[in-house]
Amino acid sequence: MNQRRQMHLGVFVLGTGNHIAGWRYPGAAQSFEDLSVVQEIARIAERGRFDLIFLGDNLASEPGMHPSFAARFEPLTMLAALAATTTHVGLGATASTTYNEPYNVARAFASLDHLSGGRAAWNAVTSSGGKAADNFGRIHPEHDARYEVAEEFVDVVRGLWDCWDDGAVIRDHATGRYIDPAKVRPLNHEGRFFRVKGPLPTSRTPQGQPIILQAGSSAPGLALAARTADVVFAVVQDMEEARAGYVALKSRMPGFGRDPATLAVLPGVMPVVGRTEAEARARLNLLQSFVNTDNALAMLSSRLGMDVSGFPLDALVPDLPLPDSSHGFARVMLAKARRERMTWRDLFNLTGAARGHWVICGAPESIADTLQEWFEAEACDGFNILPPYFPGGFADFVDLVVPILQERGLFRREYSGTTLREHLGLARPRSRLFD
Amino acid sequence: MNQRRQMHLGVFVLGTGNHIAGWRYPGAAQSFEDLSVVQEIARIAERGRFDLIFLGDNLASEPGMHPSFAARFEPLTMLAALAATTTHVGLGATASTTYNEPYNVARAFASLDHLSGGRAAWNAVTSSGGKAADNFGRIHPEHDARYEVAEEFVDVVRGLWDCWDDGAVIRDHATGRYIDPAKVRPLNHEGRFFRVKGPLPTSRTPQGQPIILQAGSSAPGLALAARTADVVFAVVQDMEEARAGYVALKSRMPGFGRDPATLAVLPGVMPVVGRTEAEARARLNLLQSFVNTDNALAMLSSRLGMDVSGFPLDALVPDLPLPDSSHGFARVMLAKARRERMTWRDLFNLTGAARGHWVICGAPESIADTLQEWFEAEACDGFNILPPYFPGGFADFVDLVVPILQERGLFRREYSGTTLREHLGLARPRSRLFD
Numbered sequence: 011m012n013q014r015r016q017m018h019l020g021v022f023v024l025g026t027g028n029h030i031a032g033w034r035y036p037g038a039a040q041s042f043e044d045l046s047v048v049q050e051i052a053r054i055a056e057r058g059r060f061d062l063i064f065l066g067d068n069l070a071s072e073p074g075m076h077p078s079f080a081a082r083f084e085p086l087t088m089l090a091a092l093a094a095t096t097t098h099v100g101l102g103a104t105a106s107t108t109y110n111e112p113y114n115v116a117r118a119f120a121s122l123d124h125l126s127g128g129r130a131a132w133n134a135v136t137s138s139g140g141k142a143a144d145n146f147g148r149i150h151p152e153h154d155a156r157y158e159v160a161e162e163f164v165d166v167v168r169g170l171w172d173c174w175d176d177g178a179v180i181r182d183h184a185t186g187r188y189i190d191p192a193k194v195r196p197l198n199h200e201g202r203f204f205r206v207k208g209p210l211p212t213s214r215t216p217q218g219q220p221i222i223l224q225a226g227s228s229a230p231g232l233a234l235a236a237r238t239a240d241v242v243f244a245v246v247q248d249m250e251e252a253r254a255g256y257v258a259l260k261s262r263m264p265g266f267g268r269d270p271a272t273l274a275v276l277p278g279v280m281p282v283v284g285r286t287e288a289e290a291r292a293r294l295n296l297l298q299s300f301v302n303t304d305n306a307l308a309m310l311s312s313r314l315g316m317d318v319s320g321f322p323l324d325a326l327v328p329d330l331p332l333p334d335s336s337h338g339f340a341r342v343m344l345a346k347a348r349r350e351r352m353t354w355r356d357l358f359n360l361t362g363a364a365r366g367h368w369v370i371c372g373a374p375e376s377i378a379d380t381l382q383e384w385f386e387a388e389a390c391d392g393f394n395i396l397p398p399y400f401p402g403g404f405a406d407f408v409d410l411v412v413p414i415l416q417e418r419g420l421f422r423r424e425y426s427g428t429t430l431r432e433h434l435g436l437a438r439p440r441s442r443l444f445d
Numbered sequence: 446m447n448q449r450r451q452m453h454l455g456v457f458v459l460g461t462g463n464h465i466a467g468w469r470y471p472g473a474a475q476s477f478e479d480l481s482v483v484q485e486i487a488r489i490a491e492r493g494r495f496d497l498i499f500l501g502d503n504l505a506s507e508p509g510m511h512p513s514f515a516a517r518f519e520p521l522t523m524l525a526a527l528a529a530t531t532t533h534v535g536l537g538a539t540a541s542t543t544y545n546e547p548y549n550v551a552r553a554f555a556s557l558d559h560l561s562g563g564r565a566a567w568n569a570v571t572s573s574g575g576k577a578a579d580n581f582g583r584i585h586p587e588h589d590a591r592y593e594v595a596e597e598f599v600d601v602v603r604g605l606w607d608c609w610d611d612g613a614v615i616r617d618h619a620t621g622r623y624i625d626p627a628k629v630r631p632l633n634h635e636g637r638f639f640r641v642k643g644p645l646p647t648s649r650t651p652q653g654q655p656i657i658l659q660a661g662s663s664a665p666g667l668a669l670a671a672r673t674a675d676v677v678f679a680v681v682q683d684m685e686e687a688r689a690g691y692v693a694l695k696s697r698m699p700g701f702g703r704d705p706a707t708l709a710v711l712p713g714v715m716p717v718v719g720r721t722e723a724e725a726r727a728r729l730n731l732l733q734s735f736v737n738t739d740n741a742l743a744m745l746s747s748r749l750g751m752d753v754s755g756f757p758l759d760a761l762v763p764d765l766p767l768p769d770s771s772h773g774f775a776r777v778m779l780a781k782a783r784r785e786r787m788t789w790r791d792l793f794n795l796t797g798a799a800r801g802h803w804v805i806c807g808a809p810e811s812i813a814d815t816l817q818e819w820f821e822a823e824a825c826d827g828f829n830i831l832p833p834y835f836p837g838g839f840a841d842f843v844d845l846v847v848p849i850l851q852e853r854g855l856f857r858r859e860y861s862g863t864t865l866r867e868h869l870g871l872a873r874p875r876s877r878l879f880d
């Protein structure tokens with residue numbers, strides 16, 4: 011029997027909710043520095059048979075923009091804590107290729123892969139905001155220069171993951187040999203930006219290679235993704251636009267010797283679910299009534315990479331050139347503003363809700379219909395779910411929408427494996443150093 | 446009623462045992478890359494009411510020296526996993542001041558302190574082995590230069606921990622203000638080695654300041670410890686020598702405005718416990734019979750900072766000048782060799798057993814007697830226990846020796862607090878930025 015193509019689902023975790031004012035929703039979690047909050051989120055993700063939970067990161071505090079950007083756990087330590095209290099869900103964290111050393115990143119994710127039994131994923135970002143530079147005594151490199159470093163950085167990390175062959179740990183009680191030295195090699199990388207000898211002090215991990223996530227959408231961002239990523243997070247506001255982006259990304263893969271089926275594209279979407287359309291609408295309205303103007307303006311300025319506090323709120327959003335520091339978000343949001351003739355206030359409300367991501371609001375069936383339509387139109391391979399608040403806003407999606415997707419044969423009812431690689435349907439690679 | 450001065454106990458965790466061949470002991474754990482092994486160790490530590498468990502680290506793999514140096518978890522991720530499955534024991538990890546950025550170190554330990562409810566401790570090391578340099582495209586700085594960097598590094602980390610005042614997270618539902626901006630400040634550090642703006646994206650942690658551990662024993666190492674450390678790990682082989690070191694360290698503290706009682710000195714000791722002296726001796730002999738000559742020679746060379754494989758094993762150890770790359774271990778081991786007229790083979794056996802640390806072998810009462818004698822002679826404030834193998838070698842200490850110490854009123858029967866700071870009897874500091 012031919013199995014239907016299956017969706018992949020991830021959840022984007024910000025403890026106080028993805029909505030900028032999610033914490034003000036009745037019953038919502040109040041902190042992103044509370045282990046019990048993220049443990050509850052992980053439990054719900056496993057109940058919903060999600061592929062992965064995913065944590066963003068930023069190497070600077072931005073009080074006043076979003077509560078969970080201001081005060082949060084460091085992602086790797088947080089996911090390691092979750093590794094010990096979950097069994098199936100993939101654990102994805104962001105680490106910057108601009109403000110880290112490849113050796114440290116390779117090691118931390120290798121360790122997480124061991125600790126979790128094969129569930130680690132690294133979101134490789136180049137750090138678009140320049141504020142991190144001030145915390146490292148550095149000048150923030152320009153956009154394309156960051157991606158040049160990122161290309162080499164990712165190769166070094168993957169090379170370090172390949173320094174141990176499977177079966178290197180032999181534990182031979184008869185001879186006292188613990189390791190077979192023939193199965194451990196240095197990497198001896200000497201590149202333009204990095205010199206790294208290796209090996210890591212960590213044996214080959216359960217997934218062989220932890221999963222690589224990517225979320226850039228500029229030309230160099232897409233090139234990096236097409237060459238190296240297993241999962242891509244996309245920013246979308248329109249299905250046709252998403253389809254075009256999907257095709258553009260996948261069509262680059264054969265040029266790198268890759269099968270397009272080995273990359274999952276997951277657009278971000280904030281579902282505001284109600285048992286009825288009216289209830290969903292009321293929930294969104296309540297959330298929007300909580301938005302603090304200063305915070306939403308700071309967020310919108312950050313997303314667009316320019317200070318927008320001077321524009322009159324009720325004027326139409328004009329055509330604007332975007333600076334180097336803008337996110338992929340900016341392009342998608344401005345296109346939507348043009349398409350829908352939005353005012354700054356509209357754009358501001360959109361950013362306050364989902365930080366530039368797509369919002370769908372409705373009853374479970376209609377949300378499931380929309381997700382199915384996008385999936386079947388090959389605008390994506392699944393979704394990066396951004397619940398507006400936790401745990402309720404996520405539990406509603408898992409308990410009301412996921413069963414419909416399962417009923418329709420679009421999403422797994424049970425995990426068939428235990429590693430993230432297995433959830434994604436990807437083979438465990440051999441080490442290229444020993445091939 | 447006057448309470449007797451209380452010992453502090455830590456356990457040094459190497460999953461395959463501290464003994465170089467511990468994994469070969471019948472029933473011993475076989476891997477340091479197995480979460481269930483370290484969870485079992487943490488459970489035993491809490492059963493024994495230990496102050497902390499402690500993880501060393503090295504930014505290079507050294508296959509063939511010690512199994513747990515070759516293949517291990519990255520310490521911060523491992524301790525974060527333990528944070529989620531333990532409730533009281535302190536969680537100490539090593540991070541290098543030579544091959545990290547202060548912002549990243551401050552953040553990871555702040556996160557661990559939140560995740561564990563106030564149990565994080567940072568062992569600040571300068572990385573004595575030069576091999577790490579090859580993994581970071583760097584030249585290994587010299588000994589004293591490393592300590593100059595370390596002094597500033599520690600100050601930056603502690604400064605970053607102080608950027609948030611208590612009570613900065615207000616979560617005011619009425620106004621929508623989540624953070625009180627008056628209680629978050631940048632550090633704006635501009636020093637000789639680092640420029641770091643801050644603040645961290647992490648609020649003030651449960652301990653206010655995570656605990657600082659130190660293990661250097663050179664003059665600059667002791668100066669750093671006297672100025673900044675809460676706990677010091679010492680290398681000892683002789684009580685008078687240990688007393689002298691204890692006095693030397695504590696007497697430096699008033700010069701830094703510190704009360705000597707606020708620093709706990711914990712010498713490392715490997716207890717080989719048997720129900721009788723004969724059983725203990727048989728255990729040690731069995732362990733020693735497992736030592737692989739190559740591994741022990743590599744370990745001895747590393748400890749002394751020079752290649753010793755050329756010396757005839759049965760010759761007396763001569764007086765040797767020590768290179769910059771030697772550990773504090775070297776001085777203590779060579780002094781012992783002189784005192785006791787040891788051959789290279791003796792020294793080699795000692796290093797194979799406990800990597801240069803002190804070994805005591807005996808029945809529970811006699812081990813307790815020795816620990817009590819050292820403690821009461823003010824040669825130390827407790828001990829850093831290095832079980833030869835896990836879990837049995839640790840369980841024997843906890844189940845046979847700890848109850849005697851408790852019986853004698855030397856060690857707690859129950860935890861009286863939940864943070865490491867409380868176990869150590871240290872007050873929670875105010876932020877110096879807001880004082």
Ligand SMILES: Cc1cc2nc3c(=O)[nH]c(=O)nc-3n(C[C@H](O)[C@H](O)[C@H](O)COP(=O)(O)O)c2cc1C
Pocket residue numbers: 065066067068104134135136137138139153224225226227228229230231232243244245278336337338339394
């Ligand atoms: C869902 C999603 C999550 C992201 N998370 C992060 C993040 O945590 N940290 C970060 O620095 N950038 C993050 N980004 C930004 C992108 O990784 C990327 O840096 C940005 O889009 C600029 O790259 P580009 O110019 O190639 O688009 C995220 C983007 C998306 C779509």
Ligand SMILES: Cc1cc2nc3c(=O)[nH]c(=O)nc-3n(C[C@H](O)[C@H](O)[C@H](O)COP(=O)(O)O)c2cc1C
Pocket residue numbers: 500501502503539569570571572573574588659660661662663664665666667678679680713771772773774829
């Ligand atoms: C118990 C103990 C544990 C240590 N753990 C580490 C470690 O994990 N990583 C490391 O680089 N050095 C470690 N060291 C070495 C010391 O931190 C220090 O770097 C070394 O003694 C050289 O410094 P010194 O010249 O001041 O003595 C340890 C030392 C002791 C006594």
